Amino acid sequence: MSFQRYLLRRILFIIPVCFGITLFAFVIANAVPADPITANLPQSALNNQDIIDAFRQRWGLDQPPHVQYLTYVGNLLRGDLGTSIKTRQPVAEDIGKFLPATIELATVGIVFGIAMGVAFGIISAVWRNSLIDYIVRVFSLIGVSFPVFVLALLGLTVLHAQLGWLPGPGRLAVLLDDPPYVTGLFLVDSLLAGQWDVFGDAFSRLILPGLVLGAYVSGIIARITRSSLLNVIGLDYMRTARSKGLRESWAIWRHALPNALIPVVTVIGLSYSNLLSGAVLTESIFAWPGIGRYMFRASTSQDFPAIMGGSIIIALIYVGVNFIVDILYYFIDPRIRLA
């Protein structure tokens, strides 16, 4: 199959999924018994029918559900996600502000996770059933078993409060101003503006939350790297590689690893989309102004334009990252090209 056809098939597959996601988000946001009116209007306004009616009309709550949905999709196609009831800003604008913070954090987290996870996984597989293998396996199980919020608190207490090596919560020190908005990624924007102090501070504040997220992800990656590599190491072609006199390290590096990588890439992709979408806990502990925290606030105040917009964007990221992973397969695994 040519690359274009493969790509086209994957893209065509995504369209109904996207449609389903919007419908699903709409149903969840609307089927709930909670009343957005009591959640969003002050107590004093609840007796005033005029205010309530005006609120209903303003948010389209007086329309039948299918009209609300079609209006929503129509607006969505024009890039309009509605206005958040809570922040009174367009949801698209809010997301544009909160999403870069999450992308920055998730990327640092996944880099830590890959670095630790792949390294531990290889070590564990190469020296399988040795002491170091057991230690790595137990540690990677601890990594996936420890609640991130406990790990975060431990890190903050020890590395920040006790030792003072790393700064506390927040994306930037209170005294520093945000760098001028270009990408929304503080690391990039501060470099573009040449603000080295901002860059340094933003960077140091990414380390701890990044490590916390990375610890969890590395546990998953280490386990899958180990088992995938073990499967490959036992195969006949690896024996051939050794028997023709290759050094063990070269055989593993050049012959085993590329083949063992496919499930690892899947897990990395899944973990990255999870970090981009599900880092609610880490973001709330580190007072990180990201999309997870935005969704959390929207959820607790029944701010349904924000809930819908946020969950649609998150689901799209989820689908998008998986799409990219699928495309990567095409390059990693030549067998797919023949399928």
Added chain:
Amino acid sequence: MTRESGWRDLVRQASYQLLRNPLVVFGLVVIAAWLLIALAAPLLAPREPLAQNVNLRLQAPSADYRFGTDDLGRDVFSRVLYGARLTIPSGIAVVVIGSIIGTLIGGVAGYLGGFWDEALMRITELFMAFPTIILALAITAALGPDIRNAIVALVIVWWPQYARLVRGLVLEVKTQEYVTAVKSVGAGGSYTLFRTIIPNCIAPAIILATLDVGTAILTFAGLSFLGLGADPSSPEWGRMVSIGIDFFNQWWMWLFPGLAIASLVLAFNFVGDGLRDLLDPRMRKQ
């Protein structure tokens, strides 16, 4: 008869293999210990989990208060013991209910095939398109923060993986000769599905469920941590950690409930890992 004794043999062999793995044994012991604690919490706890003592706020661990006291002077040790009664049943409930619903939906989809299969599986995939915690967050927030609603929300995000798994198995099993045999003697659709096909697909679902309890407990504690599960006063572990977030230096307030979650989840993961090693034929060869 033969099938039954075959099963028994297999189970005996598998448990023998499993119990040779020290991590599995360790995990089982920890799980059993926590179950005992949950059952016997009123006997083991030195104090009432909700009893406040304003004079003894934020006390460090001592002989009298083994895990110290919290911001309202409650005994952290007693609260951690009582917490086992909330978190363990909640995690298990999510997995049990979720797997039953998933098995039913996946079973029906696989058995009926055609339109119903397509429709049910597309719906299942939609549930899976949303990240677990985000979906659970939106649902819990909508239903109102409370333990039962948190369980409902988690069940809603939990069933799809079981539906997928069981559907695949049903598709495989329903072409078997013994299924044709049952039908040929006049068994109806629901009898065939629920008495013949599903019992033959259930083992992998049960294994997935065992692997899953740890994750369910972790997610449940996460929801509670966000304030969407147990109410603030209840001795739920995740909730206790979240109160400790304002008390970095009173580490005993959050570390002990945190370790309680971690030890239980780790125990389930040890057992699950051993089970997975045992079941993966490629691993067994080595």
